[in-house]
Structure formats: structure tokens, C-alpha cells
Amino acid sequence: MSHSTVPRSRPEAEKTDRTPAASGGATGSAGRRSSGKLSLRTRFRRDRVLLLMTLPAVALVLLFNYLPILGNVVAFQDYDPYISDNGVVSILNSPWVGLENFQRLFEDSAFWEAVQNTLVLFFLQLVLYFPIPIGLALLINSVVRPRVRAVSQAILYLPHFFSWVLVIAVFQQLFGGAGILSQLLRQNGYDGIDIMTDPETFKFLITAQSVWKDAGWGIIVFLAALASVNPDLYEAAAMDGANRWRRMWHVTLPALRPVIALLLVLRVGDALTVGFEQILLQRDAVGPGASEVLDTFVWWNGVRNQDFGYAAAAGLIKGVISLGLVLVANKVAHLMGEQGVYKK
Known part of the structure; x- marks a missing residue:
């Protein structure tokens, strides 16, 4: 017969069947933690393009929403904006009133x-x-x-x-x-x-x-x-x-x-x-x-x-x-x- 019908031995078959699964499991577990979740490094590499796209929006929020919060310090001062043309200098030189x-x-x-x-x-x-x-x-x-x-x-x-x-x-x-x-x-x-x-x-x-x-x-x-x-x-x-x-x-x-x-x-x-x-x-x-x-x-x-x-x-x-x-x-x-x- 042109095609062999002789079955493989049991150890050889088990070895052949386990090889792809073992290699795939090793590859998949490399980027995962023991809990099964993706590691921070893997997620960062996966979403780096999206993170770069959000950087301008994050910068605008920090500049116009969070940075001005520091100006609330004038609530504890007798703030005088005419001390200096620089607002930061005016805050630093205004007297504290608690x-x-x-x-x-x-x-x-x-x-x-x-x-x-x-x-x-x-x-x-x-x-x-x-x-x-x-x-x-x-x-x-x-x-x-x-x-x-x-x-x-x-x-x-x-x-x-x-x-x-x-x-x-x-x-x-x-x-x-x-x-x-x-x-x-x-x-x-x-x-x-x-x-x-x-x-x-x-x-x-x-x-x-x-x-x-x-x-x-x-x-x-x-x-x-x-x-x-x-x-x-x-x-x-x-x-x-x-x-x-x-x-x-x-x-x-x-x-x-x-x-x-x-x-x-x-x-x-x-x-x-x-x-x-x-x-x-x-x-x-x-x-x-x-x-x-x-x-x-x-x-x-x-x-x-x-x-x-x-x-x-x-x-x-x-x-x-x-x-x-x-x-x-x-x-x-x-x-x-x-x-x-x-x-x-």
C-alpha cells in the first residue's frame, strides 16, 4: 500500500500532541501574571498608540483644570495682585492671614x-x-x-x-x-x-x-x-x-x-x-x-x-x-x- 496505516506508539503520540500546547502555553504565560491578567508592561505596549493620542487632552486638563487649583492658596492670604506683574510673585509676597x-x-x-x-x-x-x-x-x-x-x-x-x-x-x-x-x-x-x-x-x-x-x-x-x-x-x-x-x-x-x-x-x-x-x-x-x-x-x-x-x-x-x-x-x-x- 502506498499509504502507511501503522499507528504511532503511545509515548510518541502523546509527545507530539503535547508539544504545540506546551509551546503555546509558554508563549501565552510570558505576557501574563500568575493571576491570568495581562501585565502592566504588556498592556502598555498594546495600548501605546491610544495612550499617545490622549496625551494632548491630558495636558490640556492638567494645564487648565488642575494647575489653577494651586491658586486656592490665596484664600489664606490677604492677596494683592498689584504687588508684581507676575502672579506667582504676588502670591509669594502677599501676607498670610490664615x-x-x-x-x-x-x-x-x-x-x-x-x-x-x-x-x-x-x-x-x-x-x-x-x-x-x-x-x-x-x-x-x-x-x-x-x-x-x-x-x-x-x-x-x-x-x-x-x-x-x-x-x-x-x-x-x-x-x-x-x-x-x-x-x-x-x-x-x-x-x-x-x-x-x-x-x-x-x-x-x-x-x-x-x-x-x-x-x-x-x-x-x-x-x-x-x-x-x-x-x-x-x-x-x-x-x-x-x-x-x-x-x-x-x-x-x-x-x-x-x-x-x-x-x-x-x-x-x-x-x-x-x-x-x-x-x-x-x-x-x-x-x-x-x-x-x-x-x-x-x-x-x-x-x-x-x-x-x-x-x-x-x-x-x-x-x-x-x-x-x-x-x-x-x-x-x-x-x-x-x-x-x-x-x-
Whole structure:
């Protein structure tokens, strides 16, 4: 016979069969730790191109976000920027006052008034503003025709590109003393109203402006989360007899829960920043008693009054509180079973 059918001996066969596996195992274990994970050196060599691509972004973040943190040292000084043209020299030569600026803050009634206004605006925007993009995203997602859905999303998203000057001008034309609403009331025998200068309704006015301007921006995030929901889940729920509301409650909202938790944590971390430019443009119309928040308080004392150390102390307190709120909100997200900003 031309082809040999004589079988190999058992030791020889086992030796031949073990050779590739042994060599492959030796090669694979060279780049792995005993735990089975890739070593740091191996991962660095694998991802070196991606790491090089991120270096410019990391440099920008370090330069414009982390390096300025060192300037918070002026909160413990009687900082005078006119000592030298060099800011670093001014910091080094300014006298130290320790905790004097913080003591002044805690004794300043205007500071506590700014804190109160900031917290009131935050809770109003959290309760009234945060759920609106979720509801609008669910409403747009339920529209069957793609053209109607695209047009609706574009209309809601358009105000995000408007500046606060334009947004306030639009509200002035609608709710100001000579606005459309006031003119309609006068034409029907009622007294005109000027919501734009009413300190009692200012917090609701600020919230309405934020909703009109930025609700469309939040819709995009929730629509992207809805697009990832498996349609088979809706079909299975419909076959089990679930109507539209039950499908939304048991399928749609659980799919949105991780995104809602993440955005809620970020929103809580941004609690003490309630719109600097928006409020500053309307500060003179309603007075500082109703409109002063921490950001405008820092600007007024630091830029206008040239009390830089005092303003820096207020800004530092705001930053520490915001960091604490992020950590607490992220812990709550972990207790709810969500990832939050970072994993455990």
C-alpha cells in the first residue's frame, strides 16, 4: 500500500500532541501574571498608540483644570495682585492671614443669603427641570413617524444654541412690563404684570428659562439610551398582555435607570452652580436679595470689590461642598445597584 496505516506508539503520540500546547502555553504565560491578567508592561505596549493620542487632552486638563487649583492658596492670604506683574510673585509676597477670610464668611449675612438662594434654586431645578427631559424623550420615542420625531427633536434642541442674552430678551418680550402677557391683560381690563422684576417669582423664572433652553440637550442622552433597548423586550411584554404604560414602566424606565442615576449624580455635583451668566444678567432687575448665589457672590467680591482672598475662600468652600455631594450621591447610586460616576 502506498499509504502507511501503522499507528504511532503511545509515548510518541502523546509527545507530539503535547508539544504545540506546551509551546503555546509558554508563549501565552510570558505576557501574563500568575493571576491570568495581562501585565502592566504588556498592556502598555498594546495600548501605546491610544495612550499617545490622549496625551494632548491630558495636558490640556492638567494645564487648565488642575494647575489653577494651586491658586486656592490665596484664600489664606490677604492677596494683592498689584504687588508684581507676575502672579506667582504676588502670591509669594502677599501676607498670610490664615483662616481670617473663612471667619469673615461665616459672619457675613450676605454669604448665607447667597447659600440659601443657591440651595433653593438647586432643589427647584432638580424637581422641575430634571424630569422634563426624561418625559420629553419618552414622548418623542413613542412617535411612530421618523420625520415627525426628527423635527420635534430639532425644535426642542434649537434653544440650546441661544445665548443667555437672547433667552432673557425673549422672556422679557413675553413676561416683562411691556411684554405680550402684560399687554393682553391690559386689553382685557386687568392690571399688567412684570414677572421679570418680581423678586418673589424670580426663582421660578430662572427655572423656566433653564428648562426652555437646555431641556432639548438632555433629550439626546435619554434618546440614545432608549435606542439601545432590545425591541424583543417590548414584544415579549406585549404578548404577556402589558399595555403601553406597563411597557414603559417595566421595560423603558429600567433601561433608563443607569443613565438617570449617572446624570443625577453629576447634577448633584453641580448643585451649587445654578447659572452664573443667567443670574448676573438679571441681578440688577430683582436685586441681590433674591438673585445673589455663590457664583455671583464670588464674582462681586473678587472682581468688583477686589477682595480676592475673601472671594477665593467662598469659592473654595463651594468646591469642597460640591465634592462631598458628588461622593454622597455616588454612594447612594452604588447602594441602588448602579455604577454612578465610578465603580466601587
